[in-house]
Amino acid sequence: NTNFIDAIKYFSMASNIDNQNAKYFYNLGNAYFYNGWIQEAQKAYSKALYLNPENPDYRYSLAYLYYSNKDFPKARNEVKAILGICPEHAGTLVLKSLLYAQEKKYIEAVELLEYCIEKNPNDDYAKMSLSSIYDNLGNYDKALLILEQTSAVKSKTPSSLYDLGEIYIHQKNYDKAAEIAENIIEVNPNYIAGYILGARASYLKENYNTTKDYAQNALSLDINCSEAYYYLSLSREKTNDTEEAIECMKRAILYDLTNPKYYAKMSDFYKEQKDYKTALEYISEAESLDNTNKYKHQYSELAKLVRG
Secondary structure, eight states: OOOHHHHHHHHHHHHHHOTTOHHHHHHHHHHHHHTTOHHHHHHHHHHHHHHOTTOHHHHHHHHHHHHHTTOHHHHHHHHHHHHHHOTTOHHHHHHHHHHHHHTTOHHHHHHHHHHHHHHOTTOHHHHHHHHHHHHHTTOHHHHHHHHHTSHHHHTTOHHHHHHHHHHHHHTTOHHHHHHHHHHHHHHOTTOHHHHHHHHHHHHHTTOHHHHHHHHHHHHHHOTTOHHHHHHHHHHHHHTTOHHHHHHHHHHHHHHOTTOHHHHHHHHHHHHHTTOHHHHHHHHHHHHHHOOSSTTHHHHHHHHHHHHO
């Protein structure tokens, strides 16, 4: 029911009562993971694996944790280990395809996912991953078609609806994305990503007061939600409250130190105020966190302004 704090509390109590039960530690790891407590989740998964080293599902969850945390070398090592024991482990084959996609090996990724779907036509994880790859490749119609075939979308699970909303945003169909956000909130009022999707769609529709409302609703559920502060900051900027926009962006950065777009936007704020030195400091951080050339032009432009 997405009440992860209580789940953590009760699985912690269970594992204290019986500290040899791998299942308790595994589920404690899941609760930590879904609550965003990655280090604690890793420790709990590792304890479950120590107690039951042959369980491929436990090792898969650890592999997925590494993948979601962008620790791709460790994820690959775990995937290799699982497939060495259980070559047809469905979740691990999908994760292997996602790692292919991360390496831009899209043909291999698509072929492996199609194999997974052929083997199990009801494999939502494989379908959603294939949809995500087509979305990243800009084939939005195909991405939508595949995603809409999943039982998760048909049963309106919040995470699948969120993925649907993301594709509509990429198609620039912001009205449909906003509608999806409302559907998510109706299904689960505690699902923070639904409010973030609503904030994003509203911002792109230039409905800045609505953006602000969505962001504040997200913060009422999680005061540390960096993306909510990001959209609150953007809406403040558009309503000419620059000082408050800067304060909100500082909080976005505080709660997610590794997101380059926060630093880049902060750089824009200071550039508008002609504080080029501070703007350069922030864009330098963005460039150091992003391994593409996305921020190089902004960095070069600000470096010239600082020099004179």
